[in-house]
Amino acid sequence: MTGWRLCQKAPPLADGGILRSAFGAYHAGVVLPIADDRNAAEAAYWNGAGGARWVAHQRSQDALLAPVLQLLIERSGVGAGEVVLDIGCGAGTTSIALAKRVAPAGRVLAVDISAPLLERARQQQPAGLELEFALGDATVYPFPPGQADLLFSRFGVMFFADPTRSFTNMRTGLAAGARLVFACWREPRENPWLMLPLEAAYRHVPRLPATPPEAPGPFAFASAERVRRILEGAGFSRVRLEPCELSLDLAEGDGLDRAVEMSLGIGPTSRALDGQPPALRVAVAESMRAALAPYQQGERVPLPGAIWVVTALSP
Ligand SMILES: C[S@@+](CC[C@H](N)C(=O)[O-])C[C@H]1O[C@@H](n2cnc3c(N)ncnc32)[C@H](O)[C@@H]1O
Numbered sequence: 001m002t003g004w005r006l007c008q009k010a011p012p013l014a015d016g017g018i019l020r021s022a023f024g025a026y027h028a029g030v031v032l033p034i035a036d037d038r039n040a041a042e043a044a045y046w047n048g049a050g051g052a053r054w055v056a057h058q059r060s061q062d063a064l065l066a067p068v069l070q071l072l073i074e075r076s077g078v079g080a081g082e083v084v085l086d087i088g089c090g091a092g093t094t095s096i097a098l099a100k101r102v103a104p105a106g107r108v109l110a111v112d113i114s115a116p117l118l119e120r121a122r123q124q125q126p127a128g129l130e131l132e133f134a135l136g137d138a139t140v141y142p143f144p145p146g147q148a149d150l151l152f153s154r155f156g157v158m159f160f161a162d163p164t165r166s167f168t169n170m171r172t173g174l175a176a177g178a179r180l181v182f183a184c185w186r187e188p189r190e191n192p193w194l195m196l197p198l199e200a201a202y203r204h205v206p207r208l209p210a211t212p213p214e215a216p217g218p219f220a221f222a223s224a225e226r227v228r229r230i231l232e233g234a235g236f237s238r239v240r241l242e243p244c245e246l247s248l249d250l251a252e253g254d255g256l257d258r259a260v261e262m263s264l265g266i267g268p269t270s271r272a273l274d275g276q277p278p279a280l281r282v283a284v285a286e287s288m289r290a291a292l293a294p295y296q297q298g299e300r301v302p303l304p305g306a307i308w309v310v311t312a313l314s315p
Pocket of ligand 1: 039042043046065087088089090091092093094111112113114117136137138139153154155156157159160
């Protein structure tokens with residue numbers, strides 16, 4: 001893993017801003033070595049409230065999103081001996097699965113902008129895997145040039161202010177002929193598992209500020225045309241977007257109350273509830289319960305979700 005370690009010691013790029021102040025404010029003691037200043041708001045979010053929530057709900061979210069990991073691993077064809085970059089790796093569940101696939105001769109470099117999520121990732125990491133977690137902004141991270149066979153991400157690439165720049169930078173880490181595979185969400189209306197609880201919350205709390213559809217966030221890559229434009233602009237070829245439908249059990253097989261608890265704690269709903277008093281959360285929970293009840297099937301509460309599985313090649 002010497003190559004990875006060397007790259008972590010690389011000096012900040014000339015045009016990469018340093019987010020010391022943002023991190024000082026949002027996550028005491030964390031300094032991001034290099035970052036694109038335009039990603040400062042996302043960096044602050046993932047090192048603040050957003051990161052804390054993902055850590056708190058990590059096990060549930062991993063269970064919910066396990067089918068996506070399975071799908072991506074199948075589509076990627078990842079195998080023994082390969083070198084993989086896992087972008088926006090979060091708490092590292094995908095990175096660990098990939099490292100097991102490429103063992104014993106392969107290795108994984110997993111990069112994320114969130115210190116608290118990487119802390120959880122390192123806690124989860126089993127001994128003996130060739131897997132390194134690195135704190136950094138994928139937009140400017142100095143990837144060891146030309147080494148990786150696969151660029152992989154489960155929902156970790158929709159948060160860049162300038163995605164073409166980010167993917168151009170990530171591509172520097174890829175060997176000729178390397179594959180890209182990632183998952184991103186399609187339109188909000190195609191994802192009731194997130195939007196139905198959010199609409200229930202909006203009966204009690206103000207709507208989140210409207211953002212342009214291409215602004216960084218979970219739905220930034222909903223437009224297939226945009227994703228294609230970004231990846232081709234970054235030098236990828238044979239870009240393909242496969243629409244995949246999901247059935248996501250918000251209850252994890254544990255009944256309606258569990259589905260409500262999960263919905264309160266994740267995604268845009270949790271953002272909308274930030275700072276709201278406990279009494280209001282109780283009212284929101286009641287509305288959510290009523291909205292989710294029609295979907296209950298025994299102890300499961302499955303709702304539809306829709307993603308793109310995006311694949312491409314780095315020529
Ligand atoms: C929706 S979470 C997905 C986490 C993980 N891939 C999973 O499936 O559990 C998005 C992740 O992207 C990371 N992220 C956001 N902007 C980033 C950036 N510029 N560089 C690297 N990681 C970033 C966040 O910190 C967060 O961990």
